Amino acid sequence: MSLAALRQELAQVVDPAGARPVGVATGLTELDQALGGGLSRGQITEITGQPGSGRTTLLRQLVEGAIRQELLVAYVDADRTLNPRDWAHLARRADDDGLWVIRPPDPARAAWCSELLVRSGAFPVVVLDGGPVLPHAITVRLASIAREHDAVLVLSRAMEESRGRNVTVAVRGRAPRVVEVKREVIVARRLCAHSEVPDRRGVERRRHPPARQGRVG
Amino acid sequence: MWSDDVTHLPGRDAWDDAHRALSDGPRVRMVSSAARMAGVEPGMTLTAARAAVEDLDLRPWDDRVIARAVTRVTAQLVALSPQVTAATSAPGVWWIGASGFEKLGGERTLLKRLLALAQKYHPSSRVASADTCIAAHVATMLRWPSGRSAHLVPPGGSARLLRRAPLTLIPMDDELRAALSALGITTAGAMAALPAGEVERRWGDEGLRAWRLVQGQDDRRPVLAVISAAAAVTVELPDPVTSLEPVLFLLTPALERLVRDSARKGEAIAAVVLTLMLDRAAPHELLVALARPVARAAPLFDQCRAALEGCTLAAAVRALAITVREAVPLPDEQGDLLRATWRDPAAMEGVFARLRAGLGIDAVVRPLLRDRGHRIEDRAAWADAPADGVATAPPATTASTRLLTPPVPVAVRRRHGRPAAIRWEGRRWVVTHAIGPEHLAGAWWDQAFDREYWHCDTPRGSVLLYHARGTGRWWVEGWND
Numbered sequence: 001m002s003l004a005a006l007r008q009e010l011a012q013v014v015d016p017a018g019a020r021p022v023g024v025a026t027g028l029t030e031l032d033q034a035l036g037g038g039l040s041r042g043q044i045t046e047i048t049g050q051p052g053s054g055r056t057t058l059l060r061q062l063v064e065g066a067i068r069q070e071l072l073v074a075y076v077d078a079d080r081t082l083n084p085r086d087w088a089h090l091a092r093r094a095d096d097d098g099l100w101v102i103r104p105p106d107p108a109r110a111a112w113c114s115e116l117l118v119r120s121g122a123f124p125v126v127v128l129d130g131g132p133v134l135p136h137a138i139t140v141r142l143a144s145i146a147r148e149h150d151a152v153l154v155l156s157r158a159m160e161e162s163r164g165r166n167v168t169v170a171v172r173g174r175a176p177r178v179v180e181v182k183r184e185v186i187v188a189r190r191l192c193a194h195s196e197v198p199d200r201r202g203v204e205r206r207r208h209p210p211a212r213q214g215r216v217g
Numbered sequence: 218m219w220s221d222d223v224t225h226l227p228g229r230d231a232w233d234d235a236h237r238a239l240s241d242g243p244r245v246r247m248v249s250s251a252a253r254m255a256g257v258e259p260g261m262t263l264t265a266a267r268a269a270v271e272d273l274d275l276r277p278w279d280d281r282v283i284a285r286a287v288t289r290v291t292a293q294l295v296a297l298s299p300q301v302t303a304a305t306s307a308p309g310v311w312w313i314g315a316s317g318f319e320k321l322g323g324e325r326t327l328l329k330r331l332l333a334l335a336q337k338y339h340p341s342s343r344v345a346s347a348d349t350c351i352a353a354h355v356a357t358m359l360r361w362p363s364g365r366s367a368h369l370v371p372p373g374g375s376a377r378l379l380r381r382a383p384l385t386l387i388p389m390d391d392e393l394r395a396a397l398s399a400l401g402i403t404t405a406g407a408m409a410a411l412p413a414g415e416v417e418r419r420w421g422d423e424g425l426r427a428w429r430l431v432q433g434q435d436d437r438r439p440v441l442a443v444i445s446a447a448a449a450v451t452v453e454l455p456d457p458v459t460s461l462e463p464v465l466f467l468l469t470p471a472l473e474r475l476v477r478d479s480a481r482k483g484e485a486i487a488a489v490v491l492t493l494m495l496d497r498a499a500p501h502e503l504l505v506a507l508a509r510p511v512a513r514a515a516p517l518f519d520q521c522r523a524a525l526e527g528c529t530l531a532a533a534v535r536a537l538a539i540t541v542r543e544a545v546p547l548p549d550e551q552g553d554l555l556r557a558t559w560r561d562p563a564a565m566e567g568v569f570a571r572l573r574a575g576l577g578i579d580a581v582v583r584p585l586l587r588d589r590g591h592r593i594e595d596r597a598a599w600a601d602a603p604a605d606g607v608a609t610a611p612p613a614t615t616a617s618t619r620l621l622t623p624p625v626p627v628a629v630r631r632r633h634g635r636p637a638a639i640r641w642e643g644r645r646w647v648v649t650h651a652i653g654p655e656h657l658a659g660a661w662w663d664q665a666f667d668r669e670y671w672h673c674d675t676p677r678g679s680v681l682l683y684h685a686r687g688t689g690r691w692w693v694e695g696w697n698d
Contacts, residue, residue, distance in 0.1 A: 049698075052678015056619060056698035072565070081619040083695065084584035084597035091583040100569075100583060103599060104576050113572060120519070120568035122561060158698075 024071065024125060024152050027061035031169065034179045040171060042147040047156040049167035058167055059127060059156055063090060066125045067098055074123040076102045078110035078131030107131040111138050118151045127154040143172060236270045241278040280545055283308050290338060297330050315346045328367045342366065348375045349435035355382045375433035380406030389427040393420055405431035448478055449540040457496040457533030461525055464537055468521060471539050473514040479544055485510035488543040491521060498532035510545050511563045519567030523574035592666055593694060594622065618681065624692035636671055636682060641693055650674035
């Protein structure tokens with residue numbers, strides 16, 4: 001390898017002063033554009049929404065996108081409600097590849113799990129899904145650890161209060177952003193198309209055509 | 218004895234009659250004489266080796282097992298002679314100093330004792346004594362008319378012994394050996410007859426070195442054995458403590474020191490023993506064995522911390538000792554820092570060890586497909602195991618399901634046979650649209666089930682509801698999000 005080629009490779013790895021960090025794509029082009037290139041490293045991204053708003057589907061698309069970029073993902077399923085069937089395609093044969101899920105028996109320990117995972121440096125993407133509302137001090141601490149390890153940390157929670165049917169993606173940190181994502185952008189059809197219980201809604205498909213192009217942000 | 222750099226001995230060796238080989242990854246590393254004669258060579262792929270010999274007994278090369286065995290034998294050999302050097306390139310070969318045994322029965326007595334010890338480990342072991350290492354080595358490889366396994370080369374007899382030795386027994390460059398063979402020089406004696414100047418002119422320093430060996434001029438000597446004590450660090454606490462924090466505080470620098478010392482010796486740590494000295498109670502020992510040897514303190518600390526957090530102590534801790542139980546040569550595997558996605562696998566194992574210690578062994582899992590029945594909850598599971606296939610990805614825009622395990626009983630009001638409202642967690646969910654019923658039943662031989670599923674659309678989202686026809690109860694199994 002020549003010296004010039006080595007310099008070029010190092011320049012791609014070492015972040016020069018003032019350069020924007022490369023984000024992790026979410027899988028939704030409009031959302032990535034609204035966030036300025038995907039989920040930012042070294043910052044906390046909060047994804048909230050009512051049950052049924054498409055929040056879990058958005059998280060799944062986000063994890064799929066990260067794994068496509070060969071990033072190892074740790075997902076803390078604090079409420080222990082994820083359906084493994086929807087995520088089985090993300091498990092890999094090798095130990096150092098794909099998705100790992102942590103299911104704490106007590107949701108209150110989810111924040112501790114997230115801190116360990118980010119601090120280990122082994123996972124560039126960590127998702128904390130569910131669990132109790134985090135005190136401000138713990139959120140600040142997690143943000144600091146994410147910044148130190150240049151990790152993408154996603155905090156996701158279901159919001160019971162009625163704030164509309166959209167999913168809210170909020171980025172904290174140096175360049176805060178808030179983006180509303182309509183459910184129709186994430187999920188094509190409202191009702192489940194579960195393969196075990198076949199969906200026979202031929203009529204409903206015509207009545208409610210999928211709306212992929214929703215306004216984002 | 219097996220050998221990967223010496224041709225088979227003249228005549229078959231009873232021990233090497235079997236077709237055996239050791240594999241290192243996808244290739245053969247070492248073969249028995251019989252296997253080599255049947256066409257198996259070191260460096261072959263395993264497939265080619267099995268194709269050459271159908272009944273080949275193939276076992277994995279394990280550096281740890283071999284290192285342990287070599288250490289065990291070396292320790293016993295040291296009892297017979299203070300000068301013992303294990304040959305690093307050829308496990309199973311030792312150089313032993315045989316000088317100064319005049320008052321202990323002489324060299325013959327030493328040879329008998331060495332042979333008796335060696336034959337405990339291998340029935341076809343051989344021992345030889347000579348003025349030089351090269352003559353002793355050749356003497357063990359030649360088959361003697363007497364058939365004895367121990368041979369003493371008289372003083373000054375090295376050159377005469379070497380004269381009839383094949384050139385394959387003399388360590389030298391492969392190119393040099395091939396060049397000599399092309400010239401018809403196949404014995405050490407034939408090479409010794411060449412003029413030194415001519416050898417140096419043709420083949421340089423390497424040729425001259427080999428020429429000196431065939432003359433019996435060998436400056437190598439066994440060294441004094443150094444049995445290194447197991448690396449250990451002991452730290453004492455100022456006062457006995459009942460909490461873990463002070464112990465962990467001292468654990469970090471202790472591990473850093475052990476890792477540093479091991480790395481200097483070219484070793485990675487594979488297992489440590491933590492000994493907690495307790496106040497007026499017997500010491501408590503914990504073995505921490507790593508799946509992957511490490512040469513960094515951080516992942517080792519995580520594993521040790523996980524072990525300490527999981528133990529219950531009978532008394533206060535007054536001191537901590539950390540002993541390296543097992544160390545292996547530093548692995549060749551290197552991380553690629555120029556690949557932005559590379560992560561240290563040892564760090565991942567360390568954090569998983571801590572999570573499992575704190576949350577239970579089932580806390581770290583992967584989603585895996587299972588075909589254990591027709592029920593929705595039987596199609597997949599969370600398990601700590603590698604995927605044994607590739608599952609089909611659901612369409613990107615298909616809603617993910619959240620499952621309640623176990624399903625939650627609810628009250629349902631029906632209208633015209635279809636769910637109209639659900640009372641769940643004290644709230645009323647009005648069903649605006651219901652699709653179903655879809656009937657799932659089975660497992661009559663085990664835990665029979667008979668369910669009618671409904672997809673119910675409500676203002677709060679869609680819900681997966683089923684009616685258990687046997688009991689007549691309604692359950693919410695999940696919702697789509």
